[in-house]
Amino acid sequence: MISSRAVSGVLLGLGGLAGTLLDGVPPRPPLYRGGLQVLAADFHVHSFSADGALPPWELVLEARRRGLDAFAITNHAQVWAAKLGRWFSRRIGGPTVLVGEEITSWDYHLIAVGIEASVPWNQPATEAIEEVHRQGGVAIAAHPVAISWPAFEEAIDTLDGSEVLHPLVHVSPGGRPGLSAFYERGRSRGRPFAAVGSSDYHFGAGLGASRTYVFVRENRPASILESLRAGRTVVFDEEGVAHGDPALAALLESDPLPAESRPDRATVPSRAAGICGWLGLAGLVLLRSTRSRRGVASSAVR
Amino acid sequence: MSAWAPELRVVLRPVSGYRELALEAEGRGEWLLLQRPLIHALLLGGFLSLVTTGRVVLPLALSTTVCWAFVPALQVAVVSAVTKLLRARPFPTPRLVDLYFAGNLPWSLWLLALSGTVVFLPSETPGLPLPSPGSLFPASLLAAALLSQVLTFGFFRGALGLTIPRSLAGLALHDALLWGSIALFFLLSDQLWPRLFGKIGI
Ligand SMILES: [Zn+2]
Numbered sequence: 391m392i393s394s395r396a397v398s399g400v401l402l403g404l405g406g407l408a409g410t411l412l413d414g415v416p417p418r419p420p421l422y423r424g425g426l427q428v429l430a431a432d433f434h435v436h437s438f439s440a441d442g443a444l445p446p447w448e449l450v451l452e453a454r455r456r457g458l459d460a461f462a463i464t465n466h467a468q469v470w471a472a473k474l475g476r477w478f479s480r481r482i483g484g485p486t487v488l489v490g491e492e493i494t495s496w497d498y499h500l501i502a503v504g505i506e507a508s509v510p511w512n513q514p515a516t517e518a519i520e521e522v523h524r525q526g527g528v529a530i531a532a533h534p535v536a537i538s539w540p541a542f543e544e545a546i547d548t549l550d551g552s553e554v555l556h557p558l559v560h561v562s563p564g565g566r567p568g569l570s571a572f573y574e575r576g577r578s579r580g581r582p583f584a585a586v587g588s589s590d591y592h593f594g595a596g597l598g599a600s601r602t603y604v605f606v607r608e609n610r611p612a613s614i615l616e617s618l619r620a621g622r623t624v625v626f627d628e629e630g631v632a633h634g635d636p637a638l639a640a641l642l643e644s645d646p647l648p649a650e651s652r653p654d655r656a657t658v659p660s661r662a663a664g665i666c667g668w669l670g671l672a673g674l675v676l677l678r679s680t681r682s683r684r685g686v687a688s689s690a691v692r
Numbered sequence: 693m694s695a696w697a698p699e700l701r702v703v704l705r706p707v708s709g710y711r712e713l714a715l716e717a718e719g720r721g722e723w724l725l726l727q728r729p730l731i732h733a734l735l736l737g738g739f740l741s742l743v744t745t746g747r748v749v750l751p752l753a754l755s756t757t758v759c760w761a762f763v764p765a766l767q768v769a770v771v772s773a774v775t776k777l778l779r780a781r782p783f784p785t786p787r788l789v790d791l792y793f794a795g796n797l798p799w800s801l802w803l804l805a806l807s808g809t810v811v812f813l814p815s816e817t818p819g820l821p822l823p824s825p826g827s828l829f830p831a832s833l834l835a836a837a838l839l840s841q842v843l844t845f846g847f848f849r850g851a852l853g854l855t856i857p858r859s860l861a862g863l864a865l866h867d868a869l870l871w872g873s874i875a876l877f878f879l880l881s882d883q884l885w886p887r888l889f890g891k892i893g894i
């Protein structure tokens with residue numbers, strides 16, 4: 391008799407095979423507006439072995455599925471996983487990985503992008519930003535809702551930008567007003583201040599769901615960092631309202647980019663593959679194995 | 693005879709279910725040591741692939757299985773250590789580990805339920821990792837954690853036949869070692885203290 395575990399294994403195998411075959415991503419041609427290349431980027435992403443679920447190389451592949459041209463791996467207090475992601479991405483031809491860190495202090499979180507060594511966290515935000523700049527990186531206020539404003543009181547003058555879109559806006563009543571108010575304060579200082587949309591990805595489906603459009607000369611880390619410093623970014627928030635450089639936002643509004651790439655998991659083959667894989671996993675967990683059937687039978691005989 | 697896994701009985705009646713289970717199954721072979729931990733590692737990998745892409749993508753599922761296999765490996769080490777410390781080893785190690793992992797079902801059900809929402813609900817919620825309503829996530833996590841506590845107690849009491857005070861001591865030791873090791877892992881690879889005790893949690 392075929393055991394239910396074996397049937398589950400076959401279902402899982404079939405679901406896995408179909409799921410893998412359906413995983414191809416068509417190549418995306420570079421997009422240009424106003425003489426500059428427009429990159430879709432996510433500058434706040436966590437990986438395994440920090441508190442992100444996916445290892446760095448799988449983040450690179452997931453970024454491809456999500457139509458990202460560049461992203462930063464920004465774990466708390468370490469940069470080695472980001473360097474591993476950068477190495478892998480260079481081997482397979484992108485998307486571009488920037489090495490970063492979410493500097494995680496008692497009263498502020500700060501995204502550093504374009505650094506090579508971890509920045510000490512137990513220091514005021516102004517000093518952390520100084521260290522990021524010394525390493526040639528860019529400093530972005532992470533999810534700066536009202537509770538972290540006091541920590542950025544002085545630091546706002548040296549920040550390169552702030553997250554104006556973050557998943558917080560979907561779950562916290564203070565999210566949207568807090569992020570908007572902080573961004574407006576930053577850009578009222580009369581110097582470039584980049585609008586950034588980030589997913590703060592840890593696991594699940596949201597990589598790149600909040601994203602930043604960066605206008606660059608070329609898709610390389612140095613060029614991306616230069617554009618962030620110059621504030622050449624646009625973010626469309628959850629209502630579709632544009633934030634960032636007004637001239638660049640106008641360019642995208644008059645000549646919109648193609649729809650954001652979303653893996654078409656709603657197609658029939660994709661859903662069938664997903665259901666098949668899920669049923670296989672459920673069977674492995676919930677159905678009795680042949681071994682324990684025999685175990686019961688033999689103990690009953692005894 | 694039921695086609696359902698014997699773990700389900702343990703969920704419904706933790707102590708007596710475990711007592712019956714301990715009497716029933718065979719206790720031999722290295723496969724017994726690996727079978728349930730491997731299924732749990734595979735479930736973690738499959739879960740992560742499903743919630744990421746909506747499908748089981750084999751390289752992704754295998755990568756994440758390997759990365760997260762440290763959790764079931766840690767559980768094997770912890771249950772071996774705790775039963776040794778309590779001098780409560782009525783079975784050989786493979787059998788002991790197999791019985792202990794039968795109590796992991798709340799976590800398995802939780803992983804299946806969450807990945808099921810991704811597979812069976814048609815669309816993504818923009819910006820959020822899962823389509824299920826946000827509040828269900830912490831509530832269901834808490835429920836799985838509490839139920840797994842009851843089942844681990846059931847393992848010490850029903851399967852190993854310990855007294856209630858020794859079973860509670862086993863549970864406390866198990867929790868301290870398991871969660872302590874996981875905290876240590878993240879302490880070494882992540883920035884734990886400011887996130888636990890600072891103003892900002894995410
Ligand atoms: Zn983060």
Ligand SMILES: [Zn+2]
Binds near residue numbers: 492894
């Ligand atoms: Zn944060």
